[in-house]
Amino acid sequence: MSKIQSTFQRLQATGRRALIPFITAGDPAPELTVPLMNALVEGGADIIELGVPFSDPMADGPTIQRASERALANGMTLRRVLDTVREFRTGNAETPVVLMGYANPIEAMGVERFVSAAREAQVDGVLIVDYPPEECESFAQAAKDAGLDPIFLLAPTSTEQRFRDVARVGSGYIYYVSLKGVTGAATLDFDEVATRIPQIRAQVGMPVGVGFGIRDAESARRIGEVADAVVIGSRIIEEIERSPRDRLTANVTAFLREVRTALDQVEGAVR
Amino acid sequence: MQMADAPYRFPDPSGHFGPYGGVFVAETLIPALDELRAAYEACRDDPAFIAEFDYELKHYVGRPSPIYHARRWSDLLGGAQIYLKREDLNHTGAHKVNNCIGQAMVARRMGKPRVIAETGAGQHGVATATVAARYGMECVVYMGSEDVRRQAANVYRMKLLGATVVPVESGSKTLKDALNEAMRDWVTNVHNTFYIIGTVAGPHPYPLMVRDFQTVIGQECLLQMPEMTGRQPDCVIACVGGGSNAMGIFHPYIDVPDVRLIGVEAAGEGMESGRHAASLTAGKPGVLHGNRTYLLQDDDGQIIETHSISAGLDYPGVGPEHAWLKDSGRAEYVTVTDQEALKAFHDLCRLEGIIPALESSHALAYAARLAPTLPKDKILLVNLSGRGDKDMHTVAEKSGIQF
Ligand SMILES: Cc1ncc(COP(=O)(O)O)c(C=O)c1O
Numbered sequence: 001m002s003k004i005q006s007t008f009q010r011l012q013a014t015g016r017r018a019l020i021p022f023i024t025a026g027d028p029a030p031e032l033t034v035p036l037m038n039a040l041v042e043g044g045a046d047i048i049e050l051g052v053p054f055s056d057p058m059a060d061g062p063t064i065q066r067a068s069e070r071a072l073a074n075g076m077t078l079r080r081v082l083d084t085v086r087e088f089r090t091g092n093a094e095t096p097v098v099l100m101g102y103a104n105p106i107e108a109m110g111v112e113r114f115v116s117a118a119r120e121a122q123v124d125g126v127l128i129v130d131y132p133p134e135e136c137e138s139f140a141q142a143a144k145d146a147g148l149d150p151i152f153l154l155a156p157t158s159t160e161q162r163f164r165d166v167a168r169v170g171s172g173y174i175y176y177v178s179l180k181g182v183t184g185a186a187t188l189d190f191d192e193v194a195t196r197i198p199q200i201r202a203q204v205g206m207p208v209g210v211g212f213g214i215r216d217a218e219s220a221r222r223i224g225e226v227a228d229a230v231v232i233g234s235r236i237i238e239e240i241e242r243s244p245r246d247r248l249t250a251n252v253t254a255f256l257r258e259v260r261t262a263l264d265q266v267e268g269a270v271r
Numbered sequence: 272m273q274m275a276d277a278p279y280r281f282p283d284p285s286g287h288f289g290p291y292g293g294v295f296v297a298e299t300l301i302p303a304l305d306e307l308r309a310a311y312e313a314c315r316d317d318p319a320f321i322a323e324f325d326y327e328l329k330h331y332v333g334r335p336s337p338i339y340h341a342r343r344w345s346d347l348l349g350g351a352q353i354y355l356k357r358e359d360l361n362h363t364g365a366h367k368v369n370n371c372i373g374q375a376m377v378a379r380r381m382g383k384p385r386v387i388a389e390t391g392a393g394q395h396g397v398a399t400a401t402v403a404a405r406y407g408m409e410c411v412v413y414m415g416s417e418d419v420r421r422q423a424a425n426v427y428r429m430k431l432l433g434a435t436v437v438p439v440e441s442g443s444k445t446l447k448d449a450l451n452e453a454m455r456d457w458v459t460n461v462h463n464t465f466y467i468i469g470t471v472a473g474p475h476p477y478p479l480m481v482r483d484f485q486t487v488i489g490q491e492c493l494l495q496m497p498e499m500t501g502r503q504p505d506c507v508i509a510c511v512g513g514g515s516n517a518m519g520i521f522h523p524y525i526d527v528p529d530v531r532l533i534g535v536e537a538a539g540e541g542m543e544s545g546r547h548a549a550s551l552t553a554g555k556p557g558v559l560h561g562n563r564t565y566l567l568q569d570d571d572g573q574i575i576e577t578h579s580i581s582a583g584l585d586y587p588g589v590g591p592e593h594a595w596l597k598d599s600g601r602a603e604y605v606t607v608t609d610q611e612a613l614k615a616f617h618d619l620c621r622l623e624g625i626i627p628a629l630e631s632s633h634a635l636a637y638a639a640r641l642a643p644t645l646p647k648d649k650i651l652l653v654n655l656s657g658r659g660d661k662d663m664h665t666v667a668e669k670s671g672i673q674f
Contacts, residue, residue, distance in 0.1 A: 130558060
């Protein structure tokens with residue numbers, strides 16, 4: 001069983017939801033990424049999604065675009081992201097790390113080299129935004145063979161056929177994009193999420209995390225009523241942007257802890 | 272409009288040209304592309320759609336565009352005869368409008384009242400704004416803020432036509448970033464919005480659809496060349512930015528034996544300078560903007576900035592079908608520098624009384640390089656993809672002239 005799967009199993013046994021924060025590696029500075037990852041764990045993160053910066057982040061809104069631009073300006077590369085995970089692992093062996101990014105940096109490294117390097121760095125999962133299931137069956141298989149969970153997105157507009165495609169090639173969890181548009185967009189339709197998630201859970205046989213548009217403790221709690229996991233990205237990047245360096249990790253921990261507390265008020269199994 | 276025939280059968284049903292092309296987009300865009308593919312397939316099979324498209328091309332664009340024998344220039348070069356396919360005479364001044372009409376017609380059939388587009392030099396933006404005005408559609412054009420500054424006249428033209436021009440501040444603030452931003456708009460507003468991509472790139476079915484709409488260029492040549500010269504040309508030459516004018520003239524010739532197909536990329540300040548836009552010549556395969564193709568990228572897979580005197584060739588990728596035609600050997604790809612393109616630009620002005628677009632000047636420059644190496648009875652057909660009115664400022668500036 002993968003570390004991601006056992007994390008969900010452990011949480012489900014105690015009726016808790018997974019909290020999955022996202023940050024971009026190298027933002028605001030490469031040497032601050034590991035301290036920030038530790039700050040996220042301290043604030044109650046169960047899994048960390050670590051963004052691999054890309055020059056053309058087509059699916060991201062302005063906030064994560066800015067994070068990506070800062071990271072690239074700081075010289076962050078896929079290789080250095082893997083080094084960062086390795087460094088994080090010297091102090092934390094348990095918290096699963098999922099790399100999230102775009103296909104081109106991985107293809108430039110070479111899929112096989114990437115998969116074995118990621119394995120060696122103790123990465124647990126990969127989510128490649130512009131690799132839909134139909135274009136990456138061989139990549140997904142290579143990842144699985146190396147013990148990495150290939151994680152896929154589903155959207156409000158996805159058909160039941162898509163559920164099946166994703167169930168076939170993916171593992172670990174499903175990342176449900178809770179609204180149309182790009183990361184960081186404003187409105188979240190709770191009712192829509194509440195009707196869709198049970199359908200997806202029933203069909204894919206994997207935990208479902210919900211992301212895009214979750215900005216505070218209250219929205220996280222409401223999503224937690226229906227989903228296995230809550231993903232928060234843009235809001236944490238904003239916290240990073242407005243924090244002075246000496247308050248950076250403390251602010252991020254404090255923000256996440258608030259969300260954690262709200263999420264832990266949700267009781268019992270996912271409906 | 273005539274569609275592609277056997278035996279060249281690309282893309283496959285899932286949009287691949289060999290290893291290239293495909294649908295590399297986030298899940299949020301998949302349903303939009305499914306909807307577009309279904310709608311476009313219906314249009315492609317509908318004689319009424321094809322008849323309306325042909326009507327629009329004839330009466331609104333002014334097709335067929337003529338072919339012109341550049342006799343004085345050919346004589347001066349002293350070798351093969353150069354013929355020009357006059358896409359510069361189209362309404363709005365370039366080949367871009369062929370595709371905009373086709374896509375706007377698909378948008379109307381899909382009931383989408385709003386169209387969006389990306390633009391670099393502004394030619395595709397102007398063509399989209401033009402067609403949107405003609406069909407009474409709302410139009411938003413994304414343009415890198417660098418390009419907005421460089422192409423002020425085209426920005427004003429788009430505004431005159433009723434379009435909203437949105438400057439894009441992200442990334443390198445040029446064409447590729449405008450494309451990213453247009454994709455973001457589309458994914459957010461897909462219920463009422465159609466994205467009119469300006470070249471044979473993007474996720475399937477765009478490379479196929481844009482090719483279909485531009486193929487009229489080559490289809491006309493297939494008829495016009497034998498009428499004028501008694502035979503088909505020995506070489507067909509076109510500039511390649513994203514590759515739509517080249518695909519439009521190449522495609523009908525793919526199955527015609529012994530016709531060399533030559534795509535000309537922008538070498539900018541010279542290939543060795545690193546400041547160029549020659550993705551096929553110097554790039555590596557990768558994934559960008561929804562398809563797998565040759566890309567200008569660094570060792571870490573980040574897309575790098577390109578340089579060309581012609582904004583329309585200033586793009587780090589290229590349509591996936593060109594990647595396939597390169598690998599399969601059916602087409603050749605060469606490069607021409609800013610300097611060579613400028614010389615061809617001036618020569619055509621002085622010798623033939625035609626002011627070409629700087630993009631097209633790249634194709635002309637290669638023809639000027641090739642012609643003297645060939646006997647006088649050889650025929651080169653060059654796609655004169657657009658006129659140079661939009662480039663007055665750029666050329667004047669190079670000559671140290673201020674308006
Ligand atoms: C006149 C002209 N030719 C060529 C191009 C390059 O595009 P493509 O390679 O798609 O034909 C442009 C793009 O703006 C253009 O305006």
